[in-house]
Amino acid sequence: MTNDRNLVAPSPPPEASWIHIDGDGQRLTEVASEFWKARELLWLLILRHLKIRFAQTAMGAMWVVLQPLTTALIFSVLFGVFVKVPSEGIPYVAYAYPAMVVWSLFSQAFERGSSSLMAEERLITKVYFPRLVIPFAASFSALVDFAISTLLLVPISLFFGIRPGFGVFASVMAIPPIMILATSFGILTSCLSVRYRDLRTAAPFATQIWFYATPVVFPLAVVPQNLRVWVLLNPVSAPVLWFRASFIGTSFPPIWSLASSYGISLVIFSLAVVIFRRVERGMADWL
Amino acid sequence: MKPIIEVQNLGKSYVVQKPGDRWAGDLSDAAAQVLRRLLKGQIFRKEVRERFWALRDVSFQVFPGEVVALAGHNGAGKSTLLKVLCRITAPNAGSALIRGRIGSLLEVGTGFHADLTGRENTYLSGTILGMSRREVNARFDEIVAFAEMESFIDEKVKRYSSGMYMRLAFSVAAHLSTEVLLVDEALAVGDVNFQRKCMGKMGQIAGQGRTVLFVSHNASAMRNLCTRGILLDHGRVIQDGDIETIVQAYLTYGSKGEQNADWTNSTDSFCHPAFQPLSLRLSYKDPLTETPDFQSEMTVCLEGAIEIPDPDLNVGISITTPEGNEIFRSFLRDTPTLADKKFSKGKHSFRIPLPVRLLNEGDYRIEIVAHNTKAWFLEPGKGNPSIPFSIQGGFGITPYWLERRPGVIAPELTWSISD
CATH class of the missing domain: 3.40.50.300 (P-loop containing nucleotide triphosphate hydrolases)
Structure with missing residues (x-):
């Protein structure tokens, strides 16, 4: 009988699983350990994002590639044909696409993260689990799109006669700061937009401005010498340049800029977690 | 522990x-x-x-x-x-x-x-x-x-x-x-x-x-x-x-007051020589601590005064929903022993036990009605003396019903099986 097992009274739970409820927020260590315990949930939520995304679509994963590719094509007509932006001797499409792939990772991860809490309102008001999982799952689902469009990067490069060498493996270095940064901004925007819905409108607008502040569709070389430092201090710039350089052999950004990108993204991440923790307690009341 | x-x-x-x-x-x-x-x-x-x-x-x-x-x-x-x-x-x-x-x-x-x-x-x-x-x-x-x-x-x-x-x-x-x-x-x-x-x-x-x-x-x-x-x-x-x-x-809790809303004719209104209602009240076991459920025994207590006896006087009650939809009526002359009863001048009290296991959970009103063979003295639905009452819980004798039954009334019928 299956029910016999259920009739045994549960053994007293260990003290570690006790729950203390009071007006004070959780300590950061508790936040971290709860988050770790919820990793299965994180994974299932990421999977859910994917399944829902490709449910009942005829072209499925093709859509993922189409977006950065079309944007790259549009910019190659604009900048490669009309304006003739220098592209370090590489056909403009091949030059713009890898940068666009990284940029898409950033903007997608940011945008999905920033609308995530509002989208999961029903969950948040009905059941408790570490809420941090929600923006994380949303942001990290963008990694799948990124993987698919990176795979396409190889045939595109080969088509234009570029042979990616072992430098390709260096591209991995560009991903962590992008993800940390995008997730942090996603966390910040989503938890603050629970209270101030204005931010939902502001987020895509901010991404758009940010796009033109990052050397995605133009090379760093066209930026006046005295402004380059500022462009490189933009924490998205170095990873974008780094990723492109490791695939198609353009010039790498200075190593300090990648290091500062890591540094800035970690600082923003800590800030985001601290703010999230403060907002989390009253979140269900605002939703 | x-x-x-x-x-x-x-x-x-x-x-x-x-x-x-x-x-x-x-x-x-x-x-x-x-x-x-x-x-x-x-x-x-x-x-x-x-x-x-x-x-x-x-x-x-x-x-x-x-x-x-x-x-x-x-x-x-x-x-x-x-x-x-x-x-x-x-x-x-x-x-x-x-x-x-x-x-x-x-x-x-x-x-x-x-x-x-x-x-x-x-x-x-x-x-x-x-x-x-x-x-x-x-x-x-x-x-x-x-x-x-x-x-x-x-x-x-x-x-x-x-x-x-x-x-x-x-x-x-x-x-x-x-x-x-x-x-x-x-x-x-x-x-x-x-x-x-x-x-x-x-x-x-x-x-x-x-x-x-x-x-x-x-x-x-x-x-x-x-x-x-x-x-x-x-x-x-x-x-x-x-x-x-x-x-x-x-x-x-919170439903007293309304429950014990007795009616008494304090303003000497509804004056009719054949029948003047004096009071209307619903009594049931321990009304202070209990709201009636569907098996509570409730009795309607009705008082009226007769100035000029009318041999055809008939007094009744009508149970309605709060909106005034009538559920049923019951009259004095329905009871065979009282069918030919002649009333003398003066005050008379009537007691009408309500059937148990009949009314569904919900709010109701009891209204006094009265007539003779020719005319209504107190016509149903015309603002007669009435009192509200509620029935809460007790949906059945067996635990089958966990919620209010659908329908206006909830009579308990006895089923039997003959194989």
């Missing part, structure tokens, strides 16, 4: 938002407010904000294995208490300690998504509710079997009928293995059969030695499932005791 739930002076308040509050409205409002205060030099003045306490000074303890009903009328704070205990929202005052893991079943289908299959939803919903993947794996077959879903489990949930959807969703929730379960009655949804199955499962869970807090409006469900009750009103604990006491207190 230590209590598994210890709640101490728990309080939860909400700010009552008024236009002009610093944090009311959107971002531009907030900015404008800050600017205005800055100009007036008031930025540092502490804002006096009105607070509404949804929970206040709530303290109680629950021991392992207890099944406790949280009773109270709408707005009493039951749901807020559940939300605080399962950490959906944080309290503003006091604390609570739960010596174990806690699972909450506040709605059916938490985390379900229409575009995923039954199997995927089972894993997702189970994990959201706090099970590990291994636990879902171990219980998967049980969950599917309870939901009677074996052949559809790999179908997308949006292709399910609403009944199938709810069966699966409830089944996932019912297989949580936490030491403490917080359950909202709203969980039991769908048709009567499914509700009975849900309640049956809840009873089974309660019988397993797990601790359950059960929020309900339903006296029968509370009586069937719980051993103890806590009555809340306006965010405070009013009473804490065994389930029968609490259910009785819940049913009478």
Whole structure:
């Protein structure tokens, strides 16, 4: 009988699983350990994002590639044909696409993260689990799109006669700061937009401005010498340049800029977690 | 034995938002407010904000294995208490300690998504509710079997009928293995059969030695499932005791006054020489502490004065809904021994026992009517003396009915089987 097992009274739970409820927020260590315990949930939520995304679509994963590719094509007509932006001797499409792939990772991860809490309102008001999982799952689902469009990067490069060498493996270095940064901004925007819905409108607008502040569709070389430092201090710039350089052999950004990108993204991440923790307690009341 | 739930002076308040509050409205409002205060030099003045306490000074303890009903009328704070205990929202005052893991079943289908299959939803919903993947794996077959879903489990949930959807969703929730379960009655949804199955499962869970807090409006469900009750009103604990006491207190709480609205003819109105009503009252066992349920014995007591005896006088009562729809009438002359009764001048009292196990749960009115063979003295529905009364709970003698029966009346018929 299956029910016999259920009739045994549960053994007293260990003290570690006790729950203390009071007006004070959780300590950061508790936040971290709860988050770790919820990793299965994180994974299932990421999977859910994917399944829902490709449910009942005829072209499925093709859509993922189409977006950065079309944007790259549009910019190659604009900048490669009309304006003739220098592209370090590489056909403009091949030059713009890898940068666009990284940029898409950033903007997608940011945008999905920033609308995530509002989208999961029903969950948040009905059941408790570490809420941090929600923006994380949303942001990290963008990694799948990124993987698919990176795979396409190889045939595109080969088509234009570029042979990616072992430098390709260096591209991995560009991903962590992008993800940390995008997730942090996603966390910040989503938890603050629970209270101030204005931010939902502001987020895509901010991404758009940010796009033109990052050397995605133009090379760093066209930026006046005295402004380059500022462009490189933009924490998205170095990873974008780094990723492109490791695939198609353009010039790498200075190593300090990648290091500062890591540094800035970690600082923003800590800030985001601290703010999230403060907002989390009253979140269900605002939703 | 230590209590598994210890709640101490728990309080939860909400700010009552008024236009002009610093944090009311959107971002531009907030900015404008800050600017205005800055100009007036008031930025540092502490804002006096009105607070509404949804929970206040709530303290109680629950021991392992207890099944406790949280009773109270709408707005009493039951749901807020559940939300605080399962950490959906944080309290503003006091604390609570739960010596174990806690699972909450506040709605059916938490985390379900229409575009995923039954199997995927089972894993997702189970994990959201706090099970590990291994636990879902171990219980998967049980969950599917309870939901009677074996052949559809790999179908997308949006292709399910609403009944199938709810069966699966409830089944996932019912297989949580936490030491403490917080359950909202709203969980039991769908048709009567499914509700009975849900309640049956809840009873089974309660019988397993797990601790359950059960929020309900339903006296029968509370009586069937719980051993103890806590009555809340306006965010405070009013009473804490065994389930029968609490259910009785819940049913009478706030409904006195109206119940004992007797009518007496204090203004000497409805004056008619053949019959003048003097008083109307409903008596039943211990009216101060008890609201009648459907098997309460109630008697209508009616007094009237006769100035000029009319041999054809007929006095009656009419039972209507509060909206005035008539359910039935009963007359003096219906009773064979009184069919030819001649009344003398003076005051007369009538006692009319109401049939038990006939009226459904709900609100009613009793109205006095009177006529002779030619005309109405007190015509039904024409503003005659009347009193309201309610029937609450007791849906049947057997535990089959957990909710109000459909229909206007709920007579108890006796079935027999001849094979």
